[in-house]
Structures are given as C-alpha cells and as structure tokens.
Amino acid sequence: MTTALIELTDLGFAWPGQDELLDIPHFHLQRGETLFLKGPSGSGKTTLLGLLGGVQKPGRGRIRLLGEDLATLSAARRDRFRVDHTGYIFQQFNLLPFLSVRDNVELPCRFSRLRAERAAQRYGSVSEAAGKLLEHLGLHPELLERRADSLSIGQQQRVAAARALIGQPELVIADEPTSALDADARQAFLELLFGECRDVGASLLFVSHDQSLAALFDRSLSLGELNRASKPQEV
Known part of the structure; x- marks a missing residue:
C-alpha cells in the first residue's frame, strides 16, 4: 500500500471574525505524485498552502505530512519541519535581490541541517x-555569482526552483x-x-x-471540489 505524503482529514479553517474559509473532508497527495490545483482568487488556495506549510494551524481536523500531525507541533517545530521537508516556489519568486544566485539557492541548507546533509551526500557539497541544480534547470554556470536582481524573469524563476x-x-x-511566462x-x-x-x-x-497546464500533471483538482465551504449550503 502506498503511503500518502500529505493527508488532510476533516480540515476546517476560518480567519478571526469571518465565516469558515476551508472545510475539506479529505485530501491526499501520494509520494512522487504531481498534482495541479486550480481555484479562483479568494477561494482559499493561499491559506491552504499556509496550512500545509505549518504557517497557520487549522481550527479543526488533522494535517499529516510524512505521517506527522502538524497541528500537534509547536510553532518552532512546525517551522523546522517545514524547512526540512518542503520547498516553495512563489509567484514573485521571493529571491533576496542583494545576494548572489548561488547564495539564494543555498539558503534552505543554511536553515536545515537535514537538507544540507542530503545535498552534500548527493553532490559532494552544498x-x-x-551549481548542478542550476545547470540541470538550464542556467549557465557563469551566472552563479551574479546578483539575483540582475537576472531575467525566466532566469529568476529557475533560481527559485533550484532553491x-x-x-x-x-x-x-x-x-x-509560471504566471509571468509565455x-x-x-x-x-x-x-x-x-x-x-x-x-x-x-x-x-x-x-x-x-x-491549459492541467493535462501535464498526474492529477488535476479544483479547490471547489475539495472545499465544502466554497459551495452553497442547501436549505
């Protein structure tokens, strides 16, 4: 039986003083799976990502990542768990403009001993x-010492992916x-x-x-299919 990487059970979340934004009875993501998740602005996608990363805690229910229930962890342990086991590519990339390309990519390994050890074990050093990740993603080695803000949008995106x-x-x-790309x-x-x-x-x-990108993934879901809070209530 394949173990799920992520499993949500009876997940509920509401911002203070507001109606419930997320009500997800069940969701899972298998190890190695690629999933396309769509939904309009304001549908709770960013909030869901924050919950998966342990930035927010659910109002109810469970969020299991690698079998660990994130809701039971302290804020410090959630932060550590996130940096050890999750990599993010943001819409605006969130690179540190004053750092070099290399330093931006290496940042997670400065905060996670586990990721630094894995990187060194696979490639010899962080x-x-x-360098190898950037090369695999099509970025020329001569750009490694350039400031991140000197790169094109497409190049910055690849730096964010390597990070x-x-x-x-x-x-x-x-x-x-990919919102800024043709x-x-x-x-x-x-x-x-x-x-x-x-x-x-x-x-x-x-x-x-x-x-148009959905067909490239193993699975495609709309947040509306998962989230009962986004559906009109029957009367």
Whole structure:
C-alpha cells in the first residue's frame, strides 16, 4: 500500500471574525505524485498552502505530512519541519535581490541541517549541489555569482526552483510560478521542474489559474471540489 505524503482529514479553517474559509473532508497527495490545483482568487488556495506549510494551524481536523500531525507541533517545530521537508516556489519568486544566485539557492541548507546533509551526500557539497541544480534547470554556470536582481524573469524563476529543490525536500509547492511566462517558456520550465522532482522523488503540488497546464500533471483538482465551504449550503 502506498503511503500518502500529505493527508488532510476533516480540515476546517476560518480567519478571526469571518465565516469558515476551508472545510475539506479529505485530501491526499501520494509520494512522487504531481498534482495541479486550480481555484479562483479568494477561494482559499493561499491559506491552504499556509496550512500545509505549518504557517497557520487549522481550527479543526488533522494535517499529516510524512505521517506527522502538524497541528500537534509547536510553532518552532512546525517551522523546522517545514524547512526540512518542503520547498516553495512563489509567484514573485521571493529571491533576496542583494545576494548572489548561488547564495539564494543555498539558503534552505543554511536553515536545515537535514537538507544540507542530503545535498552534500548527493553532490559532494552544498555549493556543488547549487551549481548542478542550476545547470540541470538550464542556467549557465557563469551566472552563479551574479546578483539575483540582475537576472531575467525566466532566469529568476529557475533560481527559485533550484532553491526549492536543493536538499531533496519530499514536497515541492509551487504557487502560480509560471504566471509571468509565455506559453513556450511555461512548457519548458515545467518539463525541467518535473524532471528534477522525479530525480529526487519529490511530490509536486502546483497551484495555478492556467487550466491549459492541467493535462501535464498526474492529477488535476479544483479547490471547489475539495472545499465544502466554497459551495452553497442547501436549505
């Protein structure tokens, strides 16, 4: 039997003073699976990603990642668990502009001993891991020491992907990472991202409005299919 990487059970969440935003009876993501998650703005996608990362705690229910119930962990332990096991690719990339490309990619390994050890075990050193990941993602080695803010949008996106993947996190979460790219660039980036996730055995949860990408994934879901709070209540 395949063990789920993520499993949500009776998950509920509401911001203070507001109606319930998320009401998810059940959701799972298998190890190594790629999942496309769609939903309109305001549907709770970003909140769900925050819950999966342990940034917020659910009002009720369970969030299991690698068998660990995140709701039972202290804030400090949730932060540690997130950086050890999850890589993020943000819509705006969130690179540190004053750091070099290499330093941006290596950041997770500065905060996670586990990811630093994994990177060194696979590539010999964290620095070598950063260089190899960027090379695999199509970024020329001469760019490694350049400031991150000197790169093109497409190049910054690949740096963000390498940062998410370094140290082989079990889960990669991508939040609208292709919104600034044209169709050809989106396709090329996804092929590279899928390849790297396969190589390290990572699951990929990809959030996007772009329905044209859905067929490329193992599975596609709408947040509305999962979230009872988004559906009109019967009377």
